[in-house]
Amino acid sequence: MYVAVPPLEIETRSLAIIDAEVPEPRPFAGEQWVVARRMIHTSADFDLLSHIRFHPDAIQAGKSALLAGADIVTDTRMALSGIPVRRLEPLGCRVRCLIDDPAVAKRAKSEGVTRAWAAVDEAMAHGGADIFVIGNAPTALYRLLDWMERGARPPKLIVGMPVGFVNAAESKELLLAQDAIPYITIAGRKGGSSLAACVINALLKLAREKSGV
Numbered sequence: 584m585y586v587a588v589p590p591l592e593i594e595t596r597s598l599a600i601i602d603a604e605v606p607e608p609r610p611f612a613g614e615q616w617v618v619a620r621r622m623i624h625t626s627a628d629f630d631l632l633s634h635i636r637f638h639p640d641a642i643q644a645g646k647s648a649l650l651a652g653a654d655i656v657t658d659t660r661m662a663l664s665g666i667p668v669r670r671l672e673p674l675g676c677r678v679r680c681l682i683d684d685p686a687v688a689k690r691a692k693s694e695g696v697t698r699a700w701a702a703v704d705e706a707m708a709h710g711g712a713d714i715f716v717i718g719n720a721p722t723a724l725y726r727l728l729d730w731m732e733r734g735a736r737p738p739k740l741i742v743g744m745p746v747g748f749v750n751a752a753e754s755k756e757l758l759l760a761q762d763a764i765p766y767i768t769i770a771g772r773k774g775g776s777s778l779a780a781c782v783i784n785a786l787l788k789l790a791r792e793k794s795g796v
Contacts, residue, residue, distance in 0.1 A: 597624055604629065611635070614642045614789055618767065621785040622778055631778075634770045636759060641740060644765040645714065645783075646790035648739040652676050653713035655783070656706045657776075658699050658723040658745075662716050665780025670787060679712075681705050699723040707735055716742045718779030721750035728757050731764060741766045742782045744774035 588596070601623050610632050611619045619635050638644075652675025657663045663680040671678060681687050681702040691701035699720030706712055707730050715738050717723045724743050731737055743758045743766055745751045755768050767782050 594624075605632065611637070617789060618642065618782060618785040621781050622769075625777055625781040626775075628773070631769060631773065634773060636766070636768050636770055638762065638765040638767070641765040641767045642786070642789070645740045645767070645786040646793065648713045649674060649676060649783075649787055649790045651713075653739070654710075655679070655714045655716060656681065656702075656712035657716040657718070657779075658682065658702065659719045659776050661776035662718045662780045665777055666716070666783050667787065679706075697722045700726045703727050703730065711736050712738055714738055714740045714742065714783070716779045716783060718742075718744045718774060718776035719746060721745040721747065721754040724754040724758060725750070728754075728761070731761070737764045739765065741768075742779050743768040744779040744782075746772065746774035748772060 598620060601620050609616055615637050618637075619632065622631055622635065623629060649671070655666070655671075655676060655678045657666070657678065657680045659682060660680050663678060666678050668678050682698050684702070684705060687698055687701045687705050690696075690704060691698045694701065697720065700722040703723050703726040715727055717727070724741075724745050727741065741758065741764055743755055745754055751774060752771050755770055758766050758768055759770065769778065
């Protein structure tokens with residue numbers, strides 16, 4: 584029998600269930616656990632705990648960037664739609680997705696590359712971004728890392744979670760192979776726009792709680 588549960592209580596109960604099903608000692612602690620738990624809440628997939636990877640500086644880098652008014656670029660509109668733009672705007676943050684930009688479509692067609700690849704080029708041609716949120720396209724992550732290898736201005740954080748069977752795992756292996764740029768990623772094939780977006784949500788909550796904003 585269906586019993587109505589208030590929305591806030593649903594979230595509270597869900598997080599409590601996750602805490603109960605992943606008892607101490609957990610694979611992550613402190614703020615890393617807050618972010619990892621949010622990812623489990625979003626996906627209902629406890630197997631993620633074996634695949635989530637945090638750069639040691641990722642949480643602090645993400646919080647600091649958001650509080651400083653980060654320019655955030657996503658690889659898909661789905662990731663963009665999952666990020667609370669109205670709650671970020673008071674901090675001076677801007678969230679963009681360039682995948683539908685006419686200049687990106689033109690660039691992709693003329694160069695014979697994916698629009699995700701071309702969107703990264705378009706972003707980098709205009710100064711890059713403080714945070715890149717990649718939840719779908721391995722080509723976006725490959726291209727971003729290629730820019731970094733060539734000495735472009737690095738972002739303060741990469742949320743790199745492309746999903747799929749072709750090049751997704753490999754692109755994340757490249758991300759994990761470097762340690763100059765903080766990242767939050769999921770090793771292997773798993774990922775997705777909703778997971779990438781929920782990481783930003785979790786970081787925003789942590790940042791606002793600590794700063795009192």
